[in-house]
Amino acid sequence: MLIKIVLNIKPLIAYLYTFDAEEVADEFRLIAETYYKRKNYACARNIFHYLLTNVRDCLVQLDIWLKYGNCCNYLDEVDDAINAYRNAVNLDSSNCEAALHLVNMLKKNSQLFDEAATVIDKTLSQKDTACLNTEILNLKINQCFIQYEKNEYESYVRNARQLLFNNLMFVLEPENVNGTL
Amino acid sequence: MLEEKKDQRRLILAKLMLLKYVDTNTHLDIYDIYFNQVMAELNNEADISKKIYVLRNDMKKFQSKFAVERLRLLIELLNKQRQFKESISIMMNQCQITIAASQDQSGQQQALVNTPEMFLYLNSLHFDVPVGCNNYIRGLFIVSLINLDYLNEEVRIVFIFKLVEIF
Numbered sequence: 471m472l473i474k475i476v477l478n479i480k481p482l483i484a485y486l487y488t489f490d491a492e493e494v495a496d497e498f499r500l501i502a503e504t505y506y507k508r509k510n511y512a513c514a515r516n517i518f519h520y521l522l523t524n525v526r527d528c529l530v531q532l533d534i535w536l537k538y539g540n541c542c543n544y545l546d547e548v549d550d551a552i553n554a555y556r557n558a559v560n561l562d563s564s565n566c567e568a569a570l571h572l573v574n575m576l577k578k579n580s581q582l583f584d585e586a587a588t589v590i591d592k593t594l595s596q597k598d599t600a601c602l603n604t605e606i607l608n609l610k611i612n613q614c615f616i617q618y619e620k621n622e623y624e625s626y627v628r629n630a631r632q633l634l635f636n637n638l639m640f641v642l643e644p645e646n647v648n649g650t651l
Numbered sequence: 652m653l654e655e656k657k658d659q660r661r662l663i664l665a666k667l668m669l670l671k672y673v674d675t676n677t678h679l680d681i682y683d684i685y686f687n688q689v690m691a692e693l694n695n696e697a698d699i700s701k702k703i704y705v706l707r708n709d710m711k712k713f714q715s716k717f718a719v720e721r722l723r724l725l726i727e728l729l730n731k732q733r734q735f736k737e738s739i740s741i742m743m744n745q746c747q748i749t750i751a752a753s754q755d756q757s758g759q760q761q762a763l764v765n766t767p768e769m770f771l772y773l774n775s776l777h778f779d780v781p782v783g784c785n786n787y788i789r790g791l792f793i794v795s796l797i798n799l800d801y802l803n804e805e806v807r808i809v810f811i812f813k814l815v816e817i818f
Contacts, residue, residue: 482780482793490784497790504794 491524498525499534502538506537515541531592536568543575554580559589564596566605573612580619587616607637663692670705675712675748682712698783703728710741717745719785726791735795742813746784751777774802 484500486494502517518538521528528534540552555572560567569589576586591615597606610633617626666689673682678794686709688748693702710717713783722745729738750769771775773796780789 482778482796483788485780485782485789486786494790497786500787500790500796501793504797508797510797581791 511541511544513615532558580645735798749779797809
């Protein structure tokens, strides 16, 4: 029934829906990525969602979950964005980008602070703290923020001091801190 | 001789000339050997234009028998260089993609063909991609259109997903 209706309105992409999704996953992904690059998040979200619900291989691709989450985030679909980022983190808990996206969403809701703290701890525990990058530093800043909000002042002071002493130049840049908080 | 002298730049140019002038009816094997060699050697980002040149030449030589995988590569390279109009024209010619009749502002039916002018009123056009067209090429065609701000597809995608949600 759906195929019949879709064929009647004849958009170019409709023909691809007549195939098994697994068979035309590359084509759909190509189109979704194009919409994503052009910041058309509504179209990109729809196609990523179609891929994630119909193509088994896509379920284990962190990149797709992240982009789908970003689309939902831009479209203010907070719950879907959080779930997408959760899936991305579950696929690779050492991935800082995925963790940072999830934490940035979770910290908007004080009831989710515990989950955010767990995600940060789990990710940072798998990282070599000697090799810092922007994402690790942002996770550390978020860690301090959450500890402060949760009144865990002892941990907050210890981590904030470490952050300030070791990475003063990064923390001094207002855009680094404001962007994170 | 150039190979011995390790004069890579001239060697590539010589191979490009060879690919251009060799008769594929009588020396297809030689053409294929050098085609594969040149494509393998042109690996840098700066070589994209040369690769496009080789593939365009290949398309001219083989016309309707131009291999799908080479067409796919040509379109991907053209899109990488943001030459979307050219990639659309090539796909329309190679895959017999046609333009369905459209109405102009006065409501009259226009007969449209694959010309550079069609890009002036791209959003009033509807394209018919033949059923037998390779799916990946269809995907690339849609990608090129999206990059030229073709809105028809977007409106319909939104409509399709509304239907998907209903059913």
